[in-house]
Amino acid sequence: MNIIKTKVDGVVIIVPKVFGDTRGYFFESWKATACREAGIGSTFIQDNESKSCFGVLRGLHYQAAPYTQSKLVRVVVGAVLDVAVDIRRGSPTFGQHVAVELSGENKRQMFIPRGFAHGFVVLSDEAIFAYKCDNDYMPSAERGICADDPALGIDWRIDREKWVMSPKDQALPMLANAEFLEIGK
Numbered sequence: 001m002n003i004i005k006t007k008v009d010g011v012v013i014i015v016p017k018v019f020g021d022t023r024g025y026f027f028e029s030w031k032a033t034a035c036r037e038a039g040i041g042s043t044f045i046q047d048n049e050s051k052s053c054f055g056v057l058r059g060l061h062y063q064a065a066p067y068t069q070s071k072l073v074r075v076v077v078g079a080v081l082d083v084a085v086d087i088r089r090g091s092p093t094f095g096q097h098v099a100v101e102l103s104g105e106n107k108r109q110m111f112i113p114r115g116f117a118h119g120f121v122v123l124s125d126e127a128i129f130a131y132k133c134d135n136d137y138m139p140s141a142e143r144g145i146c147a148d149d150p151a152l153g154i155d156w157r158i159d160r161e162k163w164v165m166s167p168k169d170q171a172l173p174m175l176a177n178a179e180f181l182e183i184g185k
């Protein structure tokens with residue numbers, strides 16, 4: 001398992017060691033000890049999985065305190081562009097994002113700490129997306145930011161006209177009108 005730091009403090013990419021043989025492959029998809037050594041101290045309490053077709057954009061989502069969530073995200077089938085936006089008030093990288101292609105092929109994972117908004121767009125015909133969270137889902141705490149806010153400057157790689165979004169996501173506010181999060185909470 002190789003851990004790669006990104007330009008935003010706290011967001012890391014995990015590259016697992018994949019053992020391929022004539023039967024297929026094996027890899028450790030989550031290892032608490034390795035994550036802890038890499039500074040990921042989250043205690044994950046919920047696993048989620050979603051399936052989406054090409055152009056589906058889910059995000060950018062987060063939960064307000066005290067229900068903020070760290071997430072460890074990966075793709076089981078297909079490929080997505082996964083994006084984490086720093087919305088930690090006072091962070092030196094506030095408003096900046098990390099965008100990484102995650103796929104069933106590269107088996108990369110992204111760790112997104114509390115204090116970030118998260119979303120992804122599907123680049124393949126379909127994608128199965130799986131992730132761990134360290135806090136309960138709380139509908140009343142759900143928040144989000146408009147994925148195509150020019151202030152974020154995210155290159156989603158797929159034209160806006162092709163995006164498939166939930167009505168909820170189409171109504172999300174711009175970053176300037178969003179609720180920011182406190183560092184470390």
Ligand SMILES: Cc1cn([C@H]2C[C@H](O)[C@@H](COP(=O)(O)OP(=O)(O)O[C@H]3O[C@@H](C)C(=O)[C@@H](O)[C@H]3O)O2)c(=O)[nH]c1=O
Nearest residue numbers: 048050058059060061062071118119120136137166168
């Ligand atoms: C996120 C979530 C949703 N749900 C329900 C609510 C709703 O009826 C249905 C679909 O919910 P959503 O439309 O919010 O699903 P989705 O748009 O996939 O939401 C997810 O998007 C990605 C980008 C994230 O980062 C996640 O944290 C989560 O916000 O599932 C749960 O029961 N538990 C959960 O943890």
